[in-house]
Amino acid sequence: YQGLAGRSTDEVLQLCAAHGQQMKLQRSSLVTQLHGAIKRLKQDLKSLHSFALELSKDFQRQNKTCLYQVLVAVQGIQLQNEAMQMFQMKAFDLEQSLQEVTERYEKEKQKRKALHNSLIELRGNIRVHCRIRPLLPFDDAAGHLLSQDRQRNVSEKAAYAADDETVLVKCSRPGHASVNKTFQFDRVYNDLESQDAVFADVAPLLTSLLDGYNVCIMAYGQTGSGKTYTMLGPQLEENLAFSIEEESELGIIPRATQEVFRLISEKPPGSYWVEVSVVEVYNNEIFDLLAKDSYGKVFGIKRDVVTTREGKSDVPLLTHETVENASEFLHLVNKGLQLRVTHPTLVHAHSSRSHLVVTLTITTVVFGDNFGTLWEDEQTSQRLSKEASCTFPQKMRDNKSTSSSGASSPVQLEATEKMKQVKTRLQLVDLAGSECVGMSGVTGAALRETSFINRSLSALADVLGAIAEQRAHVPYRNSKLTHLLQDSVGGDAKLLVMLCISPGQKYLTESMQSLGFGTRARQVQRGQVKKKNFPVPSKGK
Numbered sequence: 001y002q003g004l005a006g007r008s009t010d011e012v013l014q015l016c017a018a019h020g021q022q023m024k025l026q027r028s029s030l031v032t033q034l035h036g037a038i039k040r041l042k043q044d045l046k047s048l049h050s051f052a053l054e055l056s057k058d059f060q061r062q063n064k065t066c067l068y069q070v071l072v073a074v075q076g077i078q079l080q081n082e083a084m085q086m087f088q089m090k091a092f093d094l095e096q097s098l099q100e101v102t103e104r105y106e107k108e109k110q111k112r113k114a115l116h117n118s119l120i121e122l123r124g125n126i127r128v129h130c131r132i133r134p135l136l137p138f139d140d141a142a143g144h145l146l147s148q149d150r151q152r153n154v155s156e157k158a159a160y161a162a163d164d165e166t167v168l169v170k171c172s173r174p175g176h177a178s179v180n181k182t183f184q185f186d187r188v189y190n191d192l193e194s195q196d197a198v199f200a201d202v203a204p205l206l207t208s209l210l211d212g213y214n215v216c217i218m219a220y221g222q223t224g225s226g227k228t229y230t231m232l233g234p235q236l237e238e239n240l241a242f243s244i245e246e247e248s249e250l251g252i253i254p255r256a257t258q259e260v261f262r263l264i265s266e267k268p269p270g271s272y273w274v275e276v277s278v279v280e281v282y283n284n285e286i287f288d289l290l291a292k293d294s295y296g297k298v299f300g301i302k303r304d305v306v307t308t309r310e311g312k313s314d315v316p317l318l319t320h321e322t323v324e325n326a327s328e329f330l331h332l333v334n335k336g337l338q339l340r341v342t343h344p345t346l347v348h349a350h351s352s353r354s355h356l357v358v359t360l361t362i363t364t365v366v367f368g369d370n371f372g373t374l375w376e377d378e379q380t381s382q383r384l385s386k387e388a389s390c391t392f393p394q395k396m397r398d399n400k401s402t403s404s405s406g407a408s409s410p411v412q413l414e415a416t417e418k419m420k421q422v423k424t425r426l427q428l429v430d431l432a433g434s435e436c437v438g439m440s441g442v443t444g445a446a447l448r449e450t451s452f453i454n455r456s457l458s459a460l461a462d463v464l465g466a467i468a469e470q471r472a473h474v475p476y477r478n479s480k481l482t483h484l485l486q487d488s489v490g491g492d493a494k495l496l497v498m499l500c501i502s503p504g505q506k507y508l509t510e511s512m513q514s515l516g517f518g519t520r521a522r523q524v525q526r527g528q529v530k531k532k533n534f535p536v537p538s539k540g541k
């Protein structure tokens with residue numbers, strides 16, 4: 001306002017108006033600008049709003065689809081779960097019914113076995129078991145060890161245990177007719193089955209033995225098929241004895257003896273005693289492997305087999321040693337076996353070139369006057385009264401009876417009691433190799449041996465054939481072997497033939513021969529297996 005001083009009122013008025021004008025102009029342009037900005041903002045806001053709306057709609061849509069998908073998935077899972085549960089239930093049901101069927105099958109199988117056993121007893125059939133031994137290094141012709149080429153060796157097998165009653169022989173070789181054949185037996189052991197498993201089926205026969213049945217167990221098969229292993233156990237390298245130390249490897253003969261003594265230990269003391277004889281049939285001659293001369297030295301002494309008036313076979317003068325426990329028996333048998341090697345006529349003979357027969361005679365003492373009336377029927381009583389003898393076992397005759405648990409001497413009782421004895425017999429036979437060695441090129445002693453073995457084994461087959469055909473004449477006397485085994489093979493013994501089979505292809509012919517022998521043996525029907533009914537000695541004795 002100092003500048004205005006001195007100016008005229010008009011000028012001031014003009015200046016003020018101009019200034020007002022200017023201000024007005026400035027303000028209006030600012031307002032326009034502001035307006036524009038607000039408009040743009042509004043537009044932005046609008047588009048943002050519509051974008052947000054779109055976004056939310058989109059989100060809702062997507063949400064819905066997701067939810068739907070989740071729902072579908074959950075439903076699917078539920079369905080699957082249900083189906084799974086159904087399957088599980090079905091599987092459970094199936095498992096249960098399978099178990100039931102298996103149990104029923106096992107029961108039926110047991111029943112069938114029991115029935116089969118009674119049928120065998122009624123018909124007097126011969127039981128035939130078959131053991132297939134494992135492939136062994138010496139089976140390989142080229143001399144390869146098994147482990148080096150297992151696959152090839154496995155494919156070389158020709159005999160298998162299809163199940164525990166069936167042998168399958170399957171083989172196709174270039175240049176040979178292919179073979180695919182099955183054989184049924186009472187029991188078939190595969191190559192993994194132990195000595196334990198084999199003996200488990202033999203043990204019931206030993207109960208029968210003490211119940212009054214004669215029992216015979218005979219191993220048949222070609223050389224190297226496992227007869228001696230099955231009957232005795234693995235043989236020691238240096239001699240023909242078998243190892244007594246390897247308990248789990250022991251064969252039927254030692255185990256059977258242990259079982260017999262165990263069974264006897266459950267009976268009243270002094271009522272049973274056991275005698276042993278060991279013979280060898282070589283070149284159709286019987287050698288007494290327990291015989292001693294007057295100096296106590298052992299020799300291969302020959303014996304003969306005769307038929308008694310009762311039609312039984314007997315070996316007069318045969319050495320019977322009384323044994324009181326299993327280890328005494330084992331040492332005795334081992335001593336006898338070693339004799340086979342030093343035997344003068346047998347210097348070069350392989351063990352499988354002779355038949356070995358170990359016999360356990362079990363004498364049961366029956367006390368009392370009413371002996372005859374205690375038997376089940378008149379005939380049996382008469383038969384047994386006749387059979388029963390009052391001879392004492394050798395040890396007692398020799399008056400050097402040793403009193404011990406199982407077989408304490410009945411001598412003391414003799415004065416006061418009327419005593420009768422009944423004998424049952426367990427015959428254990430390791431036959432010579434059944435292979436039919438080609439005769440060409442074989443001379444001298446070997447030819448003699450082979451022809452004797454072939455003759456004795458075909459005599460055995462002939463005897464079985466004659467019994468099977470129920471011929472009036474059974475040619476027991478065609479060979480010393482069949483004559484010796486007459487009562488077991490044709491008589492009233494429970495007879496078990498243990499077929500031994502080598503599984504290799506190269507033994508196919510021999511295996512088929514053995515399986516054929518076993519099949520024929522199984523069909524043989526003898527008279528009913530007879531039991532010597534023992535009366536239970538009255539209490540206090």
Ligand code: ADP
Pocket residue numbers: 132133134136191221222223224225226227228229230234235352433500
């Ligand atoms: P064989 O008496 O029939 O001539 P061996 O019993 O001497 O035959 O058996 C021949 C070989 O095979 C022996 O070395 C024996 O130890 C072995 N062997 C036989 N059977 C079996 C088996 N089941 N398991 C293992 N080795 C066996």
Ligand code: MG
Pocket residue numbers: 224227228229351352430
């Ligand atoms: Mg042998």
